[in-house]
Amino acid sequence: MHRGSPARGHNHPVPAPLSPAGVAQATGARGLRPAVAVGTLLYLGLCRSCTQRYYAAAQAAFARPPLRCPVLLFHGCDDRLCDPTGLRALLEAWRGAGIPVHVQAWQQSVHAGHLRRHPEEYRAALTAFLVQLDLGLP
Template identity: 30%
Template structure:
């Protein structure tokens, strides 16, 4: 049974990945040269795990990038923001968020998950989250305040870390974060139910390809429940219950088809009723993961006010 599931999973996953690559190649064909010019970040990074490429897991230290008011200070502990990027996020897109946090005195750890790592969580996203847990363990004397900023399907990846930290072997990291995790910001969060639509729209603007990908991923959910879907559901549950009672801020829009707007409102109302800081900023019109681009001053102001309250 497991062997059959693995074979079917591989076949469907392979088809989805091939469709994704075909769609992305088609979209990028006319502007490939411009993308090559703009694809690399202008910031300085440290590769912190030789088993993962910088695209997936990289640290952008404050000292190397001249950001914020902490430059030149001799503090022994620092602040870290962990950014979980959206699917296909490029450096030139993420840099505006990195620079924002660098200016606020944070080191920036960026985690990006590829499509294959999302489709096969036990061999992909969960392995990356074990790397994150180990990073926190190794650097517990380096950082004394943590913030998480997760985008789109990156919110699911963050949820995988919550699941893994329930294990007894990770109790030490769980205890660290109970004291030092100061807040979580989610931007355009895609939950498991919106996953097929979110992945399809992130992959291509071709309507027929979107429909095909939605059908394939929905079937993938059904046939691959033991190996993938149950992990998506458990990650979603951990995010909804907020096991660390962490202050939270959500950026969403009412016209984003990849986001369950009403679910955000209800979840955050529940957290507020439990005495937690839970803020939702909802715009009437704003594209998926493009709120900062459209409303930069308002986005930055709300974010900084939230950080001032929780730090």
């Protein structure tokens, strides 16, 4: 897996394509992980041209977002579906573009499972972010 490589036509790094092992690790059921890894590898191999085009378009959308609204990002530093170095570079680029970025990171967490693994910290970060937006919420 190539991590933190620059997206074609962009000056700052964004995460490179997904790894089958990373996708499998995100699966809750450990027994299914080998099948998910093989299935992901098969899918990426059979659909290479369309997945590469889609991924490049997604990278471009994240590298130069059309909106400048505040962002709250949750992530785990050990997430195999996320490149922490590339993510930090992307967030710094967003900050440099004037996008307010708020990050809640954990040394250990499960991809897209932060609310279950760290419920108090997750809720506190979300609440603080929403309060800071001053949307008049109760």
